[in-house]
Amino acid sequence: MKALSPMSARFTRSHEGYSHPPKLDAWEQTVVGPESARIAWPGGSISGCDDGWDDCDE
Amino acid sequence: MTRVAIVTLAGDLHAYVIRKHLREAHDIDAAIIASDALSAAGGLTWANVDGPEHTLPTEDGGTVSVGDLDLVWWRRCHGRPTVPDAVTDPQLRKLVVKDNRAALRGALLAGFSGTWISDPYATERAQNKLLQLSVARSLGLTVPRTLVSSDPGDVRDFTRALGGTVIAKTLTGLLGTSLQAGRVTLDSLDDDAEIAVAATVYQEEVPGTDHLRVMVFGDHVHAARISSAELDWRLANDMVVEPLLLDDRLAESLRAVTRRLGLRMGVFDLKVRPDGHPVFLEVNPQGQFLFVEGMSDMPLGAAFARFVAEELAVSRTPAALPG
Numbered sequence: 001m002k003a004l005s006p007m008s009a010r011f012t013r014s015h016e017g018y019s020h021p022p023k024l025d026a027w028e029q030t031v032v033g034p035e036s037a038r039i040a041w042p043g044g045s046i047s048g049c050d051d052g053w054d055d056c057d058e
Numbered sequence: 059m060t061r062v063a064i065v066t067l068a069g070d071l072h073a074y075v076i077r078k079h080l081r082e083a084h085d086i087d088a089a090i091i092a093s094d095a096l097s098a099a100g101g102l103t104w105a106n107v108d109g110p111e112h113t114l115p116t117e118d119g120g121t122v123s124v125g126d127l128d129l130v131w132w133r134r135c136h137g138r139p140t141v142p143d144a145v146t147d148p149q150l151r152k153l154v155v156k157d158n159r160a161a162l163r164g165a166l167l168a169g170f171s172g173t174w175i176s177d178p179y180a181t182e183r184a185q186n187k188l189l190q191l192s193v194a195r196s197l198g199l200t201v202p203r204t205l206v207s208s209d210p211g212d213v214r215d216f217t218r219a220l221g222g223t224v225i226a227k228t229l230t231g232l233l234g235t236s237l238q239a240g241r242v243t244l245d246s247l248d249d250d251a252e253i254a255v256a257a258t259v260y261q262e263e264v265p266g267t268d269h270l271r272v273m274v275f276g277d278h279v280h281a282a283r284i285s286s287a288e289l290d291w292r293l294a295n296d297m298v299v300e301p302l303l304l305d306d307r308l309a310e311s312l313r314a315v316t317r318r319l320g321l322r323m324g325v326f327d328l329k330v331r332p333d334g335h336p337v338f339l340e341v342n343p344q345g346q347f348l349f350v351e352g353m354s355d356m357p358l359g360a361a362f363a364r365f366v367a368e369e370l371a372v373s374r375t376p377a378a379l380p381g
Contacts, residue, residue, distance in 0.1 A: 027352035036071075
């Protein structure tokens with residue numbers, strides 16, 4: 001059977017290699033402080049979970 | 059007494075920052091309810107008999123009384139919930155997740171009569187990109203020419219009509235996976251089976267390097283310009299974020315979209331054409347906004363906390379109370 005790659009797969013970009021800009025990291029440390037280690041941006045990137053959160057893992 | 063609940067994912071930065079602002083600037087205590095950590099947390103109770111108090115578990119191990127709440131920030135209610143390893147059957151693990159979500163939602167729908175930011179069903183409805191584009195256009199905003207289709211012929215005709223190159227993007231997303239918008243050329247659209255697998259958004263490209271991120275919190279509008287050469291700035295390494303004063307007409311149009319979708323807040327993405335005209339791309343009913351503060355020094359956390367405090371004050375006025 002032919003293996004299809006849905007259109008969505010063409011546009012998938014991994015978070016690997018991405019890091020927050022240093023300015024944002026500094027802001028996190030200032031605003032959140034020591035708790036920052038256990039705090040996250042949902043989805044792994046600064047706005048990577050804006051949409052689709054209702055569809056996840058259903 | 060805790061009168062504000064933030065329903066979100068465990069460890070959500072936005073929840074922690076806003077709770078801190080609420081406490082320090084407004085003397086308001088907010089409970090964080092981790093919607094992806096309900097299993098094994100205990101503390102979730104609803105009943106229609108005398109005795110049990112209606113409660114929800116808080117992220118810090120306590121509970122909050124649903125009857126005490128005047129405002130719920132409905133931020134995130136899905137994600138990848140944790141389920142104890144003792145539940146081994148994959149189907150049962152899914153059931154555990156679904157039942158906990160249903161109980162959380164039901165306890166609030168049945169027992170909470172205060173202010174939602176925003177209503178859960180309005181939020182789900184408003185996420186649909188076809189609806190967003192239609193509403194935005196009907197309210198006078200410029201939107202890109204768009205085709206949502208899984209029909210190979212329609213997709214190729216649309217792409218040809220737009221000069222042979224379109225932007226393609228997905229209708230939804232996947233947690234933990236960035237699905238970036240990308241350029242597609244007509245000669246790459248030769249596999250009918252692949253096009254037919256899933257309906258996809260095909261759109262004319264809006265040229266330019268200036269993107270707008272606009273936060274609508276009730277009647278308050280805060281705008282930032284994100285400059286990036288990338289088509290999709292979300293994982294760009296070159297972005298510069300600056301505060302921007304939006305013209306009144308555009309601000310009012312975005313408020314109108316927010317209201318029409320039944321939302322109390324919305325985080326908009328627009329792009330500015332080289333002639334300066336803004337084009338609506340999408341609205342995120344619960345979009346992220348604190349990265350804009352981190353990158354631009356705009357005090358958005360304080361602004362959102364002020365908005366919550368205002369909403370809370372309105373929900374406490376006698377006119378807003380039932381009976």
